[in-house]
Every structure is written in C-alpha cells, then in structure tokens.
Amino acid sequence: xxxxxxxxxxxxxxxLFAAARVVTARNPVHSALFxxxxxxxxxxxxxxxxxxxxxxxxxxxxxxAVMVLFLFVVMMLDINYDTLREGFWDxxxxxxxxxxxMAAEMAVVVAGRNFWANxxxxxxxxxxxxxxxxxxxxxxxxxxxxxxxxxxSVILLVAIVAAIALTLRRRKDTKYQDSAQQIAVRRNDRxxxxxxxxxxxxxxxxxxxxxxxxxx
Amino acid sequence: xxxxxxxxxxxxxxIFVLVMVSLILIVDLFLSAKNRFVTYALTQITLLxxxxxxVSTHSAVPQYTFSNMFVDDAMSDxxxxxxxxxxxxxxxxxxxxxxxxxxxxxxxxxxxxFALLGMMVMISANHFLVLYMGLELLSLSLYAMVALQxxxxxxxxxxxxxxxxxxxxxxxxxxxxxxxxxATGSLNINQxxxxxQNTTGNHVVLTFGLVFVVAGLAFKLGVVPFxxxxxxxxxxxxxxxxxFIGSAPKIAxxxxxxxxxxxxxxxxxxxWQGMLVIMAFLSMAIGNITAIAQTNIKRMLAxxxxxxxxxxxxxxxxxxxxxYSSSMFYVLVYVLMSVxxxxxxxxxxxxxxxxxxxxxFKGLNQRSPWYAxxxxxxxxxxxxxxxxxxxxAKLSVLQAALQAGFVWLVVxxxxxxxxxxxxxxxxxxxxxxxxxxxETPIRPEGDMxxxxxxxxxxxxxxxxxxxxxxxxxxxxxxxxxx
Numbered sequence: 001x002x003x004x005x006x007x008x009x010x011x012x013x014x015x016l017f018a019a020a021r022v023v024t025a026r027n028p029v030h031s032a033l034f035x036x037x038x039x040x041x042x043x044x045x046x047x048x049x050x051x052x053x054x055x056x057x058x059x060x061x062x063x064x065a066v067m068v069l070f071l072f073v074v075m076m077l078d079i080n081y082d083t084l085r086e087g088f089w090d091x092x093x094x095x096x097x098x099x100x101x102m103a104a105e106m107a108v109v110v111a112g113r114n115f116w117a118n119x120x121x122x123x124x125x126x127x128x129x130x131x132x133x134x135x136x137x138x139x140x141x142x143x144x145x146x147x148x149x150x151x152x153s154v155i156l157l158v159a160i161v162a163a164i165a166l167t168l169r170r171r172k173d174t175k176y177q178d179s180a181q182q183i184a185v186r187r188n189d190r191x192x193x194x195x196x197x198x199x200x201x202x203x204x205x206x207x208x209x210x211x212x213x214x215x216x
Numbered sequence: 217x218x219x220x221x222x223x224x225x226x227x228x229x230x231i232f233v234l235v236m237v238s239l240i241l242i243v244d245l246f247l248s249a250k251n252r253f254v255t256y257a258l259t260q261i262t263l264l265x266x267x268x269x270x271v272s273t274h275s276a277v278p279q280y281t282f283s284n285m286f287v288d289d290a291m292s293d294x295x296x297x298x299x300x301x302x303x304x305x306x307x308x309x310x311x312x313x314x315x316x317x318x319x320x321x322x323x324x325x326x327x328x329x330f331a332l333l334g335m336m337v338m339i340s341a342n343h344f345l346v347l348y349m350g351l352e353l354l355s356l357s358l359y360a361m362v363a364l365q366x367x368x369x370x371x372x373x374x375x376x377x378x379x380x381x382x383x384x385x386x387x388x389x390x391x392x393x394x395x396x397x398x399a400t401g402s403l404n405i406n407q408x409x410x411x412x413q414n415t416t417g418n419h420v421v422l423t424f425g426l427v428f429v430v431a432g433l434a435f436k437l438g439v440v441p442f443x444x445x446x447x448x449x450x451x452x453x454x455x456x457x458x459x460f461i462g463s464a465p466k467i468a469x470x471x472x473x474x475x476x477x478x479x480x481x482x483x484x485x486x487x488w489q490g491m492l493v494i495m496a497f498l499s500m501a502i503g504n505i506t507a508i509a510q511t512n513i514k515r516m517l518a519x520x521x522x523x524x525x526x527x528x529x530x531x532x533x534x535x536x537x538x539x540y541s542s543s544m545f546y547v548l549v550y551v552l553m554s555v556x557x558x559x560x561x562x563x564x565x566x567x568x569x570x571x572x573x574x575x576x577f578k579g580l581n582q583r584s585p586w587y588a589x590x591x592x593x594x595x596x597x598x599x600x601x602x603x604x605x606x607x608x609a610k611l612s613v614l615q616a617a618l619q620a621g622f623v624w625l626v627v628x629x630x631x632x633x634x635x636x637x638x639x640x641x642x643x644x645x646x647x648x649x650x651x652x653x654x655e656t657p658i659r660p661e662g663d664m665x666x667x668x669x670x671x672x673x674x675x676x677x678x679x680x681x682x683x684x685x686x687x688x689x690x691x692x693x694x695x696x697x698x
Binding site for chain 1: 219222227234241282283285286321323326327330333337343345346349350352353356357359360363364366420424
C-alpha cells in the first residue's frame with residue numbers, strides 16, 4: 001500500500017462517516033455542517049483523481065454558497081424535527097435489513113475475483129504539471145459535449161420557470177412599493193396644513209394676557 | 217484540433233420546439249388573463265410546426281450528429297410524431313378543466329412543451345449522458361406540473377413523493393451507467409454495444425451495472441416492485457396533469473428502454489431477460505389484482521397502467537425484432553386508450569366537482585348515451601376485448617413472448633388479463649345498469665367533444681384494421697434497431 005492509497009482511504013473513511021452523520025445527527029445544523037465536511041472530503045478525492053478544477057468548484061459552489069444558504073434556511077425555518085423523525089426507530093429494523101442485504105449482495109459481487117478480472121483494461125493517464133484541467137474541460141464541453149451542455153442549460157431554465165411558477169403568487173393583502181411613484185411625489189400630494197382649533201384658543205389666550213400686561 | 221460543425225438540420229424539431237418555448241414564455245408575460253388563449257394557440261402551433269419539420273426531414277436510414285450523441289432514425293421520427301399528437305390531444309382535453317381551476321397559465325403550457333422537449337431528447341439519444349439529461353428535463357417539468365395547484369395538499373404531497381422517488385431512481389440509473397462506463401470505457405450507445413459484443417468470458421461488472429440500470433428504468437416505467445409512486449401521483453395530481461403523465465411520457469419511456477437495453481446492451485440480453493420476466497409477471501399480477509379494490513377511478517387507472525407496463529415488457533423480453541415492434545405497437549395503443557380514459561374523467565368533471573369516484577360514472581348511459589359508448593370502447597380496449605385495438609395489442613405481445621418460449625408467462629398473462637377484465641367491466645355495468653346519482657347534463661366544448669369521439673372511434677377503427685399501425689411499427693423498428 002503506497003502513500004496515495006493510504007490518503008485515499010483516509011479521506012474515504014471521513015467521507016463515509018460524515019455522510020452517515022448527515023442522516024443520523026439529531027440537530028439539523030449539525031447535519032448541514034457534516035454535509036459540508038462530506039463535500040470537502042469528496043473534493044479532496046477529486047484532487048487525487050487530478051480533477052482539480054471540479055474539486056475547487058465543488059468547494060466554492062457547494063461549500064461556499066449552497067451550504068451557507070442551506071444553513072440560513074435551516075436556522076430561519078422553525079421546523080419541528082422531532083415530528084419529522086417520527087417512525088424512524090420503528091422503520092429502522094426493516095430498513096437495516098434491506099440495507100444489509102443489499103450491501104452483502106454487492107460485497108459478494110465486488111469481492112469476487114471475476115469482478116476485477118476484466119475492466120476496460122485502460123488505466124488512467126497521469127498528466128504532467130503543464131496539463132490544464134480547465135482548458136480540457138472547456139474544449140470538451142464546447143465541442144464534443146455541446147449537445148448535453150445545451151440540454152443542461154434548458155434544464156436550468158425549467159428550474160427557474162418551475163420555481164417562479166410555484167412560489168410567485170400575488171396576494172391581495174400584501175402591500176407593494178412602486179418606487180417610480182415614490183420618487184415622483186410632490187409636497188402637495190402628501191402634506192396638508194390643517195388649522196388646529198386648540199392652537200387658535202391658545203393664541204387668543206396669549207394675546208389677551210399680553211394686552212392685560214400692557215394695560216397694567 | 218479541428219472540430220466538425222454538427223449537422224443541425226437533423227435536430228431541427230428540437231431546436232424549433234426550444235425556440236418556440238422561449239418565445240411563448242416571453243409572449244405570455246405581456247398577455248392579460250383574458251388573452252391567455254394566445255399562449256394556448258401558440259403551443260398548438262408549435263406542435264404542428266414540429267410535426268411538419270419531423271415529417272419533412274424524415275429519412276429511412278439512421279443519421280448521426282453532435283459527435284454521434286444524437287440519432288435521427290425511423291423509430292425516432294415515428295415516436296416523436298406520436299408524442300406531438302398525444303401532447304396536442306392532452307392539451308385540448310385539459311383546456312376547460314384547467315381554466316376552471318385557475319391553472320390556465322403560461323407556465324402550464326411552457327412546462328408541457330419543456331417536458332415534450334425532454335421526451336424528444338430521450339427518443340433521439342444515442343449516448344447515456346444525453347438519455348439521462350432528457351430524462352431529467354422531462355421529470356423536472358413533470359414534478360413542477362404536478363405541484364402547480366399550490367393550494368391542494370394532495371397535489372403537493374404527490375409532487376413530493378414523485379420528486380423524492382424520481383431522484384432516487386435517477387441515482388440508481390446513474391450508478392449503473394457509471395459501472396457500464398467503467399467496464400466498456402465509453403458512454404456512446406453504439407460503442408458500448410460493440411465493446412460488449414467483443415467481450416468474451418465473464419462480464420460481472422457489466423451485469424452489476426445492468427442491475428442498477430434496470431432498476432432505474434423500472435422506476436421510470438412504474439413496474440413492480442418499483443411502482444409505489446404511480447397510484448399516489450396519479451390520484452394526487454390534477455387530472456389534466458395525470459392525463460399528461462399517462463400519455464406521451466410512456467412513449468419516451470419505451471424509447472428509453474429500446475435505446476438502452478436493446479441498442480446498447482443487446483449483448484447482455486440473457487441477463488436482462490430474466491429481470492424483465494420477473495418484473496412483467498409481478499406487474500401484471502399486482503396491477504390487475506390491486507385495481508379491483510379501488511373506488512377512485514384515477515387510482516384504478518393507475519394500477520391498470522402498472523399492469524399495462526407489465527404487458528409492454530412482454531414484448532421486450534422476447535428479445536426479437538418482432539417483439540420490440542409489438543411492444544411499440546402496445547405503447548402507442550396504450551397511449552390512445554389512456555388519453556381517452558382520463559379524457560372522460562375530465563369530461564365528467566366541472567366547476568368545483570371532480571368525477572373521481574367510480575360512483576360518479578353511475579347511469580352515464582341515461583345522462584349521455586354517446587359518451588357512455590365512448591367510455592365503453594376505452595374500457596373494452598383496456599381489457600383487451602375484440603373488436604377494439606387493445607385486443608390486438610395484447611395479442612401481438614403475447615405472440616412475441618410465446619415465440620420466445622415463455623409459455624408459462626403467457627398463460628399467466630392471459631389469466632391476469634381475465635382478472636383485470638373485471639374492474640373494466642364493472643365501470644360498464646355502473647354506466648349502463650345503475651341509476652345516475654346526479655343529473656347534471658354533460659356539455660363539453662365543441663373541440664373536445666369532437667376529439668374524444670374521434671379518439672373513441674379510432675380505438676374501434678384500429679381494432680378492425682390494425683394492419684397500418686402494426687406495419688408502421690415494424691417498419692420503424694426494422695430500420696432502426698439492427
């Protein structure tokens with residue numbers, strides 16, 4: 001076992017642990033933070049596969065942006081997580097049984113000698129330091145893979161349309177601001193000078209006092 | 217390096233639909249609720265235009281473009297045409313229903329067209345990645361359409377279930393595809409097929425991946441044991457959306473199986489045949505038996521869908537060209553019947569009333585003999601009773617399976633379809649021999665009345681003369697799946 005394999009297993013163990021904790025942690029904030037850890041170790045694994053660009057994007061986009069948003073949402077929404085967990089322990093034995101069965105079946109297949117006997121036979125090429133990940137990715141995306149790339153953009157468009165269609169609702173009781181109207185307002189639209197009766201009485205009283213003072 | 221410009225004319229229908237959806241999204245912004253019919257008209261024009269382009273660019277030999285990721289062959293042209301027709305009919309049926317329920321919005325039509333685009337991408341895919349992207353495009357649009365009725369708790373729940381299970385299925389599918397990629401070193405369907413054919417000896421990795429791919433496919437088709445989402449989604453979604461999900465996407469699902477299993481993994485036919493046998497048997501059994509216990513017609517039709525998908529697999533598992541073309545015939549006929557069946561459910565519904573329960577169909581013959589007759593035709597066809605077309609659809613897949621030597625499977629299929637006939641015939645009994653529960657007259661809009669009559673008569677006419685459609689299926693399969 002060389003150093004690289006050792007590092008791989010190190011990160012893989014952390015990744016599996018973090019992923020398991022995402023599901024089992026009681027506190028949702030802890031789950032979100034464990035998800036951050038899972039993303040981070042996955043990025044480390046990608047770096048070992050020489051996919052540096054993807055690893056950096058994973059950290060920047062998922063850890064940096066998406067997960068922070070996610071944490072905000074978790075903190076802002078007042079969800080009772082105990083009701084969400086209802087039935088978790090009741091269903092656990094059955095779920096465990098299925099999971100163990102599946103894992104055992106997969107282990108039998110993967111551990112068999114035949115599984116490793118014939119892959120495609122091509123081991124990955126190890127590139128030198130001058131090899132640019134971004135350049136290769138860009139070249140492929142805009143030439144060979146241009147069709148799936150375009151479809152991906154359409155999928156994003158659908159996501160926007162769907163999100164707006166599901167959340168944008170004009171409610172009658174909500175007050176909206178019209179900034180153009182706010183800017184174009186004049187003093188006379190808003191301000192009205194009202195003669196106040198109490199004020200007049202006070203002035204008369206004041207004047208009367210002054211007059212008596214003068215007379216005396 | 218040099219890169220040849222892809223031949224865009226082959227993908228012209230897709231490009232046209234995409235441009236038109238974008239146009240519709242923008243035009244819809246400037247329309248008031250009163251003028252919303254413009255969106256509807258533009259959508260129908262898009263379907264018509266796409267059909268015209270598909271027909272006029274048809275060629276008998278398969279042509280490839282976009283680095284062999286896109287294929288334009290006879291099968292893709294026929295399936296695309298049928299998808300346009302299905303979506304167009306669905307929109308005509310849905311128009312009154314959705315406008316009475318506040319869903320007559322631009323997004324409904326835009327999402328429907330996006331879903332159609334996803335189907336077209338799947339139908340023309342020649343690459344695992346493209347297949348997956350098309351599937352996601354279709355699924356995302358469908359999730360949103362199910363949830364479009366925001367105030368209905370049932371619809372929201374259905375959308376959540378659909379979304380979570382759909383994501384799980386996508387995960388299974390991707391995992392399987394990654395295994396296949398590891399074993400063959402390619403994602404291109406033709407290359408995968410060549411590599412598999414040249415592999416000698418053991419292919420454990422391939423089989424390992426295949427299991428996950430078939431599980432993912434089964435989820436999307438909705439066959440047992442991956443059928444749990446179908447009844448809930450069919451019942452919970454607004455009927456217009458249920459109608460949509462039950463129609464054109466099934467054609468795309470057929471294309472998905474044909475491209476992936478038949479074109480890509482034909483070399484592993486021995487392996488996937490066995491899995492399909494189990495799934496087909498269970499689907500026909502559970503679908504038909506559970507449907508008997510339903511009182512909600514949408515739920516009943518959902519279970520009937522599961523059993524029909526089991527029959528669809530019968531053609532595939534025979535592993536012959538004849539079998540594939542009978543499966544194609546089956547899926548087209550199924551779409552024709554299910555569009556009619558759900559169309560009738562919407563025809564019976566009106567403002568503030570959903571004709572969801574079987575009892576709502578009581579005494580339909582007294583309220584409107586013509587529509588009762590139409591429903592009778594759809595139910596006969598679904599049960600597979602001659603002279604409707606459903607009979608020939610069942611007959612051809614059974615023949616294909618019989619030729620492949622699955623005698624016990626064919627016998628049990630016939631038994632289950634006899635059991636299934638019970639719940640179809642029960643609706644006919646309710647319509648003709650029971651007294652109506654409410655006497656509200658049924659007055660559909662003119663275009664819907666005409667179309668549903670055409671739909672019903674088509675079921676009958678194709679049952680008397682099934683040959684042209686069968687020949688079309690055989691032609692497109694023989695030209696495409698070599």
